[in-house]
Amino acid sequence: MPIEQQSVHLVAATVGFLSLGLLWLTVLWGTTLRVGWGLTRVRHQTLYGVHQTMALVGLTLGLVHALAQLAVPGGPVHLLDEWVPFTNGEDPLGVGLGVISLETLLALTVSVLLQRMLGYHRWRMLHISAYLAFTLLCGHVLISGSDAQSAGVRLLVAAGWLSTLVLRVATTYRAAALPKLVAERLAARLRGRQVLVNVDPGRCVRFGFCEHEAPEIFQLRGDGRLTYRPAVPTGHVEQVIQAARVCPARAIVLSRPATTVVMSGDPAEV
Incomplete structure (x- = not known):
């Protein structure tokens, strides 16, 4: 050569x-x-x-x-x-x-x-x-x-x-099995209870995967901004759990409303 x-x-x-x-x-x-x-x-x-x-x-x-x-x-x-x-x-x-x-x-x-x-x-x-x-x-x-x-x-x-x-x-x-198992356990815990959704705007990259999984809850507007319902109806809990699972930025956080509130302050002033 x-x-x-x-x-x-x-x-x-x-x-x-x-x-x-x-x-x-x-x-x-x-x-x-x-x-x-x-x-x-x-x-x-x-x-x-x-x-x-x-x-x-x-x-x-x-x-x-x-x-x-x-x-x-x-x-x-x-x-x-x-x-x-x-x-x-x-x-x-x-x-x-x-x-x-x-x-x-x-x-x-x-x-x-x-x-x-x-x-x-x-x-x-x-x-x-x-x-x-x-x-x-x-x-x-x-x-x-x-x-x-x-x-x-x-x-x-x-x-x-x-x-x-x-x-x-x-x-x-x-x-295949682990995310499904986690989703089933989470759905069982949240079934019949009100679920709250919060999306971290600093992490959301607006790919629209959440809208694909739960269009009744998440909507990507024409200007690129995401809108969502903070309170999830009972019939859409599993779809929202799936949306949180597939979110590539892990920006979706699910929570339950507090059942007990402890007020601060001196009881004598009440």
């Missing part, structure tokens, strides 16, 4: 492995966020900020890796190959998997801007495709990566992919 190709190849390979590592951490971090790990000890914005930052940096490095392939003098990858999957003449499968993976991850990044339009549940279901994209990315590295032919590197890539699969499977039951 000529010295010019070696230099560009070294840059592309280094950036590519850095991108793979950051995207692996992003998937693991997102998986733990599904079940609310750390939300009671760390600010919600901090956890999601770290997740989004790792994803953006990882995707940026992935784009740099793709562009570096075009800079290889006389290289086998052309511009069309990086937009249309499986069109590369020398390595259609490996390059095609990388293209699909990168395009899927870019689409997921754009979907963050459409959370309010999609709704919380549909957006979460769409986000599951991140696991497929990471699987394709690992396949791209194993098939096309000339520096991934050694047994050690292949084992490391396979271990990273397997760790995401194991963590996903291990947290699926917890993610």
Whole structure:
């Protein structure tokens, strides 16, 4: 390989492995966020900020890796190959998997801007495709990566992919069962009693997930401000509990009115 190709190849390979590592951490971090790990000890914005930052940096490095392939003098990858999957003449499968993976991850990044339009549940279901994209990315590295032919590197890539699969499977039951159990217990305690709602304006990010779950209680106005009924009717308690559970900023607080009030002051003055 000529010295010019070696230099560009070294840059592309280094950036590519850095991108793979950051995207692996992003998937693991997102998986733990599904079940609310750390939300009671760390600010919600901090956890999601770290997740989004790792994803953006990882995707940026992935784009740099793709562009570096075009800079290889006389290289086998052309511009069309990086937009249309499986069109590369020398390595259609490996390059095609990388293209699909990168395009899927870019689409997921754009979907963050459409959370309010999609709704919380549909957006979460769409986000599951991140696991497929990471699987394709690992396949791209194993098939096309000339520096991934050694047994050690292949084992490391396979271990990273397997760790995401194991963590996903291990947290699926917890993610599905725990919030439902908490909601059922809370609904049982509040059933038949008046429930009060308070939304912290400093934490509310106005995605509209609460309106999607309980439109009779929460309404997002055209000017972007949220209006809500502070007293919840008995028939809407479970919907409000669900709205509080899916709120990404944990801005909704439920409470019950006091049943006993102790007045202050000297009894002799009464």
